[in-house]
Amino acid sequence: MYGIRGETGKESAVEDERHELVSQVLPWVLIIAVATVELIRDHTDVRMIGVGSLATPAPALAAIGGRPRTVLMVSVAAVAVTAYVAIDRHLTAVGAVLLVSATSVYASVVRRRGAARLSQVQRVAETAQLALLRRMPRRVGELRLAARYVAAETEARIGGDLYEAVVRPRDTRLIIGDVRGKGLPAIRTSAAVLGAFREAAQYEPTLSRIATRCSEAVARLDEGAGEESDGQRETGGREAYGEGEADPEGAEHFVTAVVVEIEGPVLRMVNLGHPPPLLLTADGTRFVQVPEPVPPLGLAHQHFDDFPVRVQAWQPGDRLLLYTDGIEEARDADGRFFPLVRRVDALRDEPTPALPDALLGAVSEHAGGRLRDDAAIVVVEWSPDGVHEP
Numbered sequence: 001m002y003g004i005r006g007e008t009g010k011e012s013a014v015e016d017e018r019h020e021l022v023s024q025v026l027p028w029v030l031i032i033a034v035a036t037v038e039l040i041r042d043h044t045d046v047r048m049i050g051v052g053s054l055a056t057p058a059p060a061l062a063a064i065g066g067r068p069r070t071v072l073m074v075s076v077a078a079v080a081v082t083a084y085v086a087i088d089r090h091l092t093a094v095g096a097v098l099l100v101s102a103t104s105v106y107a108s109v110v111r112r113r114g115a116a117r118l119s120q121v122q123r124v125a126e127t128a129q130l131a132l133l134r135r136m137p138r139r140v141g142e143l144r145l146a147a148r149y150v151a152a153e154t155e156a157r158i159g160g161d162l163y164e165a166v167v168r169p170r171d172t173r174l175i176i177g178d179v180r181g182k183g184l185p186a187i188r189t190s191a192a193v194l195g196a197f198r199e200a201a202q203y204e205p206t207l208s209r210i211a212t213r214c215s216e217a218v219a220r221l222d223e224g225a226g227e228e229s230d231g232q233r234e235t236g237g238r239e240a241y242g243e244g245e246a247d248p249e250g251a252e253h254f255v256t257a258v259v260v261e262i263e264g265p266v267l268r269m270v271n272l273g274h275p276p277p278l279l280l281t282a283d284g285t286r287f288v289q290v291p292e293p294v295p296p297l298g299l300a301h302q303h304f305d306d307f308p309v310r311v312q313a314w315q316p317g318d319r320l321l322l323y324t325d326g327i328e329e330a331r332d333a334d335g336r337f338f339p340l341v342r343r344v345d346a347l348r349d350e351p352t353p354a355l356p357d358a359l360l361g362a363v364s365e366h367a368g369g370r371l372r373d374d375a376a377i378v379v380v381e382w383s384p385d386g387v388h389e390p
Contacts, residue, residue: 027058060100079101160189163376166198173201175259215272255298269310270310277322289310316385319379327359327363
């Protein structure tokens, strides 16, 4: 399975190292420059303006990204330079530097502790996300499958992209979805959808019934959240959330999704507000549109008793590509969206196991190495008798 942080996590670590390097270099350059000017001013006849006060911000600069020990060393140096400059002049300058130094060291300690706590929360959320997404089988009868998931993190706000495959004797059923919102509430919603799908896909006779069961599971989360909100209002609503914070469970839940059934040469799909799948054939790459738009899970069962199903024929060697909006909505530095069809069409020669990684690489390149939203990809190839086998 593709690493949950992917290249984004590595680049974030590199950026942190750059910040730390800058916070280590600039303060020392400032202190050395101040000391040099003051020494020249005191021991030569060259007339220069006094710059001793410029050493005051050096500890604060070091605290931006430096470790507490680095900030402490810069503070000692700044105090020493200021004390030399302030002899027989303005001793209050030393007090100012001492105050800035103490505040900077404290700020550095607090920042490092906060970063450690945030990293721990991210790891917990990542582990919970990966626990939901079971490894996709590489081969199921005449089907070859590949799936990848990459989480783009904004602080600890892990997203809720999901996918699953259920294999039955006569067909294979799949789902890919994107949960509204971020963080642990999104993971909770993902768990509800996947649990409902895994059971319904085994026993329900139609895709419409599977989609209904998943939509009802999401709606039940709203009912439970409503009961919890009532209880919080009765007790002042302060137990779980701080003053001024919104209740994350109070928002309405919904999940865009595509539910697919593959039975030999026939594809059946129900699209519930999700980006349309792509069909890769010998003739090119095209979207597979549904006959009628359907609301997302959580709302869909309130508007439809029987969902419209798209029936699509495909040929041996054709591939179906399912994805979440983190792929098509990735933007470059000029704000242009990722040209999905054109880039996928250019990757048609990639074998199925390598196609998700190749597409993620293209998206990352387009977005300047940073995915701003989670991205999930599932590729299914009809490969009877070893068609396209590597």
